[in-house]
Amino acid sequence: MRKYDLVVIGAGPAGLTAGIYAGRFNLKTVVLEEAMPGGQVAMTHLIENYPGVAAESGARLTERMQKQMAEFGAELATDSVSAIESGENGLIVVGRSARYEARAIIVATGTGYRRLGVPGEDEFVGRGVSYCATCDGPFYKDLEVAVVGGGDSALQESLYLSGIASRVYIIHRRDEFRAVPVLAERVMNHDKIECICSHVVESIEGSFKGVERLNLKPVGDGEPRVLEVPGVFLFVGLKPKTEFLGELLEKDDRGFLVTNDEMKTRIRGVFAAGDCRTKPLRQVATAIGDGATAAYETERFLESNKW
Ligand code: NAP
Numbered sequence: 350m351r352k353y354d355l356v357v358i359g360a361g362p363a364g365l366t367a368g369i370y371a372g373r374f375n376l377k378t379v380v381l382e383e384a385m386p387g388g389q390v391a392m393t394h395l396i397e398n399y400p401g402v403a404a405e406s407g408a409r410l411t412e413r414m415q416k417q418m419a420e421f422g423a424e425l426a427t428d429s430v431s432a433i434e435s436g437e438n439g440l441i442v443v444g445r446s447a448r449y450e451a452r453a454i455i456v457a458t459g460t461g462y463r464r465l466g467v468p469g470e471d472e473f474v475g476r477g478v479s480y481c482a483t484c485d486g487p488f489y490k491d492l493e494v495a496v497v498g499g500g501d502s503a504l505q506e507s508l509y510l511s512g513i514a515s516r517v518y519i520i521h522r523r524d525e526f527r528a529v530p531v532l533a534e535r536v537m538n539h540d541k542i543e544c545i546c547s548h549v550v551e552s553i554e555g556s557f558k559g560v561e562r563l564n565l566k567p568v569g570d571g572e573p574r575v576l577e578v579p580g581v582f583l584f585v586g587l588k589p590k591t592e593f594l595g596e597l598l599e600k601d602d603r604g605f606l607v608t609n610d611e612m613k614t615r616i617r618g619v620f621a622a623g624d625c626r627t628k629p630l631r632q633v634a635t636a637i638g639d640g641a642t643a644a645y646e647t648e649r650f651l652e653s654n655k656w
Pocket of ligand 1: 397398465497498499500501502503505521522523526527549584585586587630631632
């Protein structure tokens with residue numbers, strides 16, 4: 350059994366910040382990540398609203414946070430966590446590769462993409478259906494692609510794709526975008542982006558080669574349309590990566606973890622930070638604030654609570 354003062358689950362901006370702060374508090378800390386550090390942010394081609402950092406790629410920003418965390422002594426380890434249990438001397442984090450004894454835990458697992466749930470989606474994942482423009486965008490050089498969604502992710506990534514594809518169609522179910530106005534204005538005024546509003550994707554069709562067309566259905570009045578594209582990027586929202594916790598911690602009706610302002614959950618010694626918790630705004634800036642608060646509160650908790 351590996352023993353730590355603090356186990357952080359998830360190495361996105363919240364988890365890495367918690368690691369930086371915990372390292373500076375001299376807490377023996379490990380940050381566990383099941384995939385690539387950075388979470389959703391690592392797949393974002395451009396972060397332009399993180400104060401003091403002008404137009405940085407998510408991957409580069411993550412790299413810098415990781416390096417900073419290592420300098421303060423927190424470890425980063427690859428492991429997929431399946432449960433949190435209580436042990437004799439503290440809490441136990443159950444990973445696929447190891448078990449970790451922890452005096453405190455910060456859950457910073459972030460979010461994953463939501464699936465659209467239409468026929469053809471599963472069949473063509475990796476063959477024209479994508480959830481990551483940074484990863485798959487370059488396959489569509491000088492080709493036409495579609496993006497589904499009307500939030501910040503859909504619009505931000507459409508702008509990125511417009512630099513690669515010959516044309517980007519944004520399919521949105523309403524006639525008004527959810528995204529911030531600055532992004533909405535940019536896509537509306539972009540000569541390579543066309544918005545198909547008040548339509549939804551009914552099905553995705555293709556052949557052994559991959560996606561060939563999308564069947565679009567109008568919401569309300571309007572005509573059905575067939576859009577011939579070899580690629581479709583789906584950005585229809587995010588869901589928290591909190592299933593592994595079962596009923597252990599309180600969740601809201603969408604599965605986000607409920608905390609107080611100190612990032613405390615209902616279990617003593619277990620904190621939550623970043624996009625996986627219930628909050629009004631999910632941004633790098635707010636995830637980082639959560640990570641710092643959670644590490645600070647962990648330090649205070651460990652000072653006054655000896656297991
Ligand atoms: P989001 O804000 O939840 O937007 C999801 C979009 O998908 C909405 O426009 C929604 O339509 C649409 N949608 C959902 N289900 C659908 C369905 N079944 N069929 C068709 N359309 C569907 O998700 P997000 O854009 O991924 O953003 C998530 C969070 O990350 C937000 O807090 C956002 O601000 C943040 N974020 C920030 C930045 C940035 O600051 N640069 C970049 C990316 C993400 P409706 O609008 O009709 O509900």
